[in-house]
Amino acid sequence: MSRLDWIAVDWGTSSLRAWGIGTDGSVLWAESSPTGMGGLAPEQFEPTFLALVAPHVGPSERIEAIACGMVGARQGWAEAGYRAVPCTPLSPDLTAAPTSDPRLSFRIIGGLSQADPADVMRGEETQIAGFQALNPKFDGVICLPGTHSKWVHVSAGEVVSFQTFMTGELFAALAGHTVLRHSVGGEDWDDDAFAEAVDDAVSRPEKLAARLFGLRAEGLLNGLPAAAARARLSGLLIGAELAAARPYWLGQNIAIVGATGISGRYGAALSGLGVTATLADGDAMVLKGLIAARSNTTEIPT
Incomplete structure (x- = not known):
């Protein structure tokens, strides 16, 4: 039977995930916790991680971990610096976090930066590396949607350039903290309303602010259902993003x-614009990327 070889870690602002990787490369176990780095003081990182993996690690067993995500931010366990693009998504040099437990080696993948226009990413580089591991000949653009969506041009195994959009954060802020909170509640969804809003925003992104208030007005005057309002809010924001990111996706894989x-x-949204995209699971890609980082490192602790 395979035994634990090392631990892959994805540690973001609001969550912590770990996978135990066996000597044969298989995933032996997976653990998760809502203990993100955003709520931890510097001295809390090590005990938080050890508590999560304790059920799977013997009292004298060596623990090697490689992590990605905001755990490497300035406010994280240890700051893992940015590398300027163009470059490969992963560096063989990882940042060692300070540890007091002699069993533990915890190393962190650094992020990527772009000087002009100024931009940074942390965590997404690992997902990109995971996608490249499965698609080594891919040349084109990778979109990584989320709180801060990324559009990334990759070519010849390198990240050439990228652009970030705060679309997910804008949706959360507008839906939860503006007058639109009265119109977009619930989780129901209207596909047609979403498609229409995407088309509207791509065609007329300059009208975004007016279209947003129109959701509230239509709810008051015409009884616009919450499902349609929520889908339209998402469609307007994603459509505005697609309009701005057109140089990235137009004519690209x-x-x-x-x-x-x-x-x-x-x-x-892209399909409605006549563009076909390949979808890949983000969780699977981050794990593939962590595995690639471990095999790419210049030194394996003993």
């Missing part, structure tokens, strides 16, 4: 890497 729900919406 497109892959969408992310969670099933939001990736499906981006795929549907």
Whole structure:
């Protein structure tokens, strides 16, 4: 039977996930916790991680971990610096986090940066590497939708350029903290309303602010259902993003890497514009990327 070899870690602002990787490369176990790095003081990172993996690690067993995500931010366990594009998504040099437990080696993947226009990514580089591991000949654009959506041009195994959009965060802010919160409640969805809003925003992105208030007005005057209002809000924001990101996706091979729900919406939005995209699961790609990072490192702790 395979035994634990190392631990792959995805540690973001709001969650922590870990996978135990066996000596034969198989995933032996998976653990998750809502203990994201955003709520931890510096001295809390090590005990939080050890508590999560403790059921799977013996008291004298060596623990090697490789992590991606916001755990490497300035406010994280240890700051893992950015590398300027164009470059490969992963570097063989990882940042070692300070540890007090002699069993533990915890290393962090650094992010990527772009000088002009100024932009950064942290965590997505690992998903990109995972997608490339499965699609080594892919040349085109990878879209990574989420709180901060990324459009990334990759060629010859390198990240050439990228652009970030705060679309997911804008949706959450507008739906939860503006007058639109009275109109877009619930989780119901209207596919037709979404498609119409995408088309409207791509065609007339300059009217976005007016279209947003129109959701509230239509609810008051015409009884616009919450499902249609919520879908239209999403469609307007994604459509405005697609209008701005047109130089990235127009005439390119497109892959969408992310969670099933939001990736499906981006795929549907692009399909309405006559663009076909390949969808890949974000969780699977981050794990593939962590595995690639481990095999790519210059030194394996003993």
